[in-house]
Amino acid sequence: MVLNKYIQKGNTIINDYNAVLARNTENAPNGNGLYSQTVAFSHYNNLSAQLPIEPNTGKLVAGGIKEQTEQCFKNIKAIIDSIDHVMSDVVRITVFVKNIKDVEAIDKVYKTFFPTYVPTRTIVAVDALPMDALLQIDALVSHGEGTIPNAPQAGDLIKLTNNTANAPTSLLSTQTVSFSHYNNLSAQLPIDPRTGRLVAGGVKEQAQQCLKNMKAILESIDVPFDDIVKVNIYLKNLSDIEAVNEVYTTFFPDSAIARATAYVPARTTVAVSALPIDALVQIEAVVSHGDGTPPQAVEDRHGIVIKANNTENAPKSSLSTQTVAFSHYNHISAQLPLDPKTGEMVAGGVKEQAGQCLKNINAILESIDHVMDDVVKVNIYLKNIVDIDAVDEVYTTFFPGGVPARSTIGVSALPKDALIQIDAVVSNAEGTPPKE
Known part of the structure; x- marks a missing residue:
């Protein structure tokens, strides 16, 4: 332990x-x-x-x-x-x-x-x-x-599962499963729930339908759209990202409060080789759930706040927050090997790029008074899967104890033509109590 x-x-x-x-x-x-x-x-x-x-x-x-x-x-x-x-x-x-x-x-x-x-x-x-x-x-x-x-x-918290006819349903997945202070949504495809078919149009229309489906699911459980803390976007063609972003910014921020603070969730964008039903885009989300799941006491359930943070010591984006904390977890946006001082790709090969990604994650954690030992899960996205041995050489210098759980996948492309991208889930022992 x-x-x-x-x-x-x-x-x-x-x-x-x-x-x-x-x-x-x-x-x-x-x-x-x-x-x-x-x-x-x-x-x-x-x-x-x-x-x-x-x-x-x-x-x-x-x-x-x-x-x-x-x-x-x-x-x-x-x-x-x-x-x-x-x-x-x-x-x-x-x-x-x-x-x-x-x-x-x-x-x-x-x-x-x-x-x-x-x-x-x-x-x-x-x-x-x-x-x-x-x-x-x-x-x-x-x-x-x-x-x-x-x-x-006590170990007696229950899962709350929910499906609504206003979003696509499947016998193989639940639209949302809540446990304690988080809702976990199934990835939404651009399916019109009325027809059960792919929505007409191109990537903009498909991105819009994915986000509409997410919103319908959240509305069905009385959760506002701005309670989303992390978004993962899976794209068939990475070149479509600008078109997707045009649609994305019409959904985030969603409320007056979120607009006032310019709140946007943490985010990861991944290029994939194919998606179900030959879709161009698929979007999933992790959502805060301040009400908790029974039998959590009412006094323990209400008023928990989302804490979003950015630091100048890591790359910044108007489309994502570097870290979004809620309750006992921090969700880190995927980090590219960008030098935060210049905004440019770091010089060198995959070792240098892996090192920069992890330096950026470390800088984000330091900005919220956390350390790399607080990381519980790491997701590594590689342009060339054969680079994993070189990445591991760098990885072990940041995680010498090998504690975090990990996933590694090879992707067809990464933003900025990077060789690697890394995101993380981080423990947040202090929680996010209500503001005084």
Whole structure:
């Protein structure tokens, strides 16, 4: 267990704060010291993306997409079993697949692991995956007992699932799953919920429909659009980003209060090789949920605020906030290898670029009085998956203990023609209490 800096003073542990709790089991592939299989903080477990690796051999399982999908889920289940949880505690699944045509085969296996309850879900086809795997699966798991050392909570928080006819529905995913102080939305495709078909038009119309669907879901649970803390945009063509941004700025900020502070969520933009139904864009979101989920007491549920922060020591953008904190998590916008002083790409190759991305993340954390040890999950997006060994050399200098959970995917393109982009989820032990 790695203790958050806010709860350790000398040899004394203060039980009022949650701690970063990293765990591993021999029944799932190990991270070779680079990352932990699952990192719990407060009411969520953040799992490392699972490849179809047999834990006994460390090699890809024999067979095709069916066998690889089964192995990914077996690994996830083994991790969940090892921390005394069950598969129905999963709130979000992200499937990175090499060939979008494999989704039907993946779904057949998926149903066997989620026969009744289904979490929120995102599926994208990516350019490459580690070990030349056909797919990789990421998961977020509820953690009702929390992570206060020597002071477990009751563990009886419930998930709230919701679907509305005003957004596209699916038997394989729930539109939104709330747990404690967060709502996790399924990635929204540009589907008109009235027809169940792709909306007519180009990328602008498709981006607008994705955001309309998100708004409809949030309205159905009485949550305002400006409660979104993180947005992930998956684009078939990275060159479409300017057109998407034109639409994006008509949705953010959404309220007068948000406009007054120029609030926009943290954001990551990823170029993918293909999307379901041959869409040009797909958008997912993480949303604050100040009401919490029962049986949290009313006095513990209301008035928590979003804390957004930018620093001059990291690259700034009018379209995203560098870090958005809510309750016990900070969500960091994807960092490109840009020198904040010049706004230009750092000189050198992938090592130098990886170092700059991590320096930017560190600068953001320092600006909010946090440290790299507070990071619970890292997502690495690489232009060339073969660069991962070089990246790991740099990565270990920032995370020598290998604690954060991690996902690594190969993408077809990155903004600014970068070789690498990194985002992160960070623990926030102090929470975000109401302003005085």
